[in-house]
Amino acid sequence: MAPSIVKNEIDTSAIVSPQDWQRAKPVLTVAADLEQKDRTQLIEMHFPYEPALRGELLSMLEAHDRIKRALGPEGVAEFSLSGTRPSAAASTTSSEQLVHIGETYGPYRVVQMVGEGGMGCVYLAEDMRLGRHVALKSLSGRWLGSPEARKRLLREARTAAALTHPNIATLYDVLEAPEYLLLVMEYVEGRTAAAAAAEGRMPLGQAVRLTIQICQALIYAHDRGIIHCDLKPSNVQVSPDGTAKVLDFGLAHAKYDRYEADSNSPPSRGPLVGTPPYMPPERLLTGVLTVGGDVYSLGATLFEMVTGRRPFEEADFATLTSAIIGTAAPTVSSIVPESPACLDKVVARALEKYPNRRYQSARELCTDLQEVLRELDPETVEVPTPAIGRSVRLSSRSLLAAIVVLVTFVGLSMAGFLASTFYGSPLRLTGLDGESPIWWPIWGLRSLVLPLAQIGLALLALGVGTQLWRAAFAFTSLQRWYQRMVARAHKPVARLRSIRVATLASTLLAAQIVAWGLFWWRFRELVFSYHNFFLHSGTIAALAHENSGEHRLYVRVLSLLLLAFGLSWYRLLKLKRQTRQPTGAATLWAGIVMMMLMFCCMVMPYRLFFQSSGERVSYQSQLCYLVGQKGTEAQLFCPQQAPPWTRLVSLTDPALKRSGTTERIFSATSGN
Secondary structure, three states: OOOHHHHHHHHOOOOOOHHHHHHHHHHHHOHHHHHHHHHHHHHHHHHOOOHHHHHHHHHHHHHHHHHHHHHHHHHHHHHHHHHHOOOOOOOOOHHHHHHOOOOOOOOOOEEEEEEOOOOEEEEEEEEOOOOOOEEEEEEOOOHHHOHHHHHEEEEHHHHHHHHOOEEEEEEEEEEOOOOOEEEEEEOOOEEHHHHHHOOOOOHHHHHHHHHHHHHHHHHHHHHHHOOOOOOOHEEEEEEEOOOOEOOOOHHHHHHOOOOOOOOOOOOOOOOOOOOHHOOOHHHHHHOOOOOHHHHHHHHHHHHHHHOOOOOOOOOOOOHHHHHHHEOOOOOOOHHOOOOHHHHHHHHHHHOOOOOOHHHHHHHHHHHHHHHHHHOOHHHHHHHHOOHHHHHHHHHHHHHHHHHHHHHHHHHHHHHHHHHHHHHOHHHHHOOOOOHHHHHHHHHHHHHHHHHHHHHHHHHHHHHHHHHHHHHOOOOOHHHHHHHHHHHOHHHHHHHHHHHHHHHHHHHHHHHHHHHHHHHHHOOHHHHHHHHHHHHHOOOHHHHHHHHHHHHHHHHHHHHHHHHHHHHHHHHHHHHHHHHHOOOOHHHHHHHHHHHHHHHHHHHHHHHHOOOOEEEEEOOEEEEEEEEEEOOOOOEEEEEOOOOOOEEEOOOOOOOOOEEEEEEEEOOOOOOO
């Protein structure tokens, strides 16, 4: 199935591969202007033996038609124009005719023109009251011709003026007159990120630092319910000291929103807000405005800063919209070979076509970008944020640290309780040796040493393997082989990613049950032995000291199963949060119960396997072990007698002969 809209979501189960897209572009350019019958014949003629590709291309053209009908001829022309790069020498515009250098508008005297953007020209002006420089933006275009448009702009301007953040250019004032409409903004020296990217790609570290600052601006605005709507390199001003300032927050909404609030016939779809090369697929298809759209636009901005080109550079409107909807952007490393794999991953997720698989907030993206920056520069210092943010994070971290300490203590106590109870109850030591609960965290910690060591070694091996894999990409031939493999596996992987979370959860639970069954079958003799020990019946031969290797293997396998399924459930829950799809409460709780059962079965036999010591004694000429005592009473464990193996005797009983030698109480268990 080709990309389409289903309940305002994008189905990306079929994405056109880069190779197919290069063949399809010239055909789409011609087919976009044909009638349905003619375009179908044209595509069938060029791709006679590729029905899947034909279907995808036709679906792209249908989506393009819907976008074109929604925009109208003027809208298509305007959007096509907004997708082009600004030229170095800006042409004369209507705004230039309204604003003249040297003249005064309100208290502001125009000094010189400093730039031109999609919404009008920008001038450097002097605030004659306060003696400071400001940026004066003269808005132009037919969209300002109606009183409703001006009202929308003033409403958005009032909202934007409330934003006060180090990485957002402050809007000071709006000057309104019949012949002009001027925005008075903070003047930021430097140049736009678009101008920098036009001269060539930025150093990776610099681009990531700028993107982190833009992320912080988005976090601040999104937390206050404000979406930028048109984030792109030309709306990011970079000062000489490397500070990023985001311009025009929310103003694009006023420009492109052609629908009045009091309209008697609401539109079937929302307005197209933004610049096409930086617009997410769902905005092109439905006009929906979300924080995820800003995240996508920021991903496209980051891509352009680090590569010097846009993710999609198709020239005409038909192929541009089709590329955004139905093809994957190239990886950063395919253009910048020295780019690390982690940056590829972050950019790919930010540019994810399926909205629910994209970063759900700028805060998530900022966190991952900090990790990328640390890999690019291990000695880097985290990009500073306002003092209020630091204090909030500090208190949050303190609370998180306290919760971690509490959960760790409770977990160790629970593990120690299980290990002590499972060991002491069959030996009838409860109330006899009087072991204090204070020892539970200690026994719990000791019971987790071996499992944690196995998990640590597994994670270390995984980390080493990951680093070796990255190091192998220094070889160009391996890079090309990997890219070919990724291209071939793209569609199967896309189909796997389209599987619903509930289905994945059921499959994971089934795999966990199968693994649990195989584990019990492999260690059935050991399981039956400590089951018999607990019930005082049957044989306990598998608990013998000579089977200590089997005991360690039991703990190691169970700890690795816990690691594997723990990570799997974590990834599944993370995917559930990102996609907001249901998993089924019964399935989720069943998985949690299975994880808890594995944990209990891992720590319960610890003392039985490794810490079951007692004094070797002889009672009535039979080998026994003194495992506990209180006053003049002693608890004996006699593994060579018929069950039950415990007996309570007096320390003064002449039949009791003590050796003073301590050893494992299962040393003489063979044959039982």
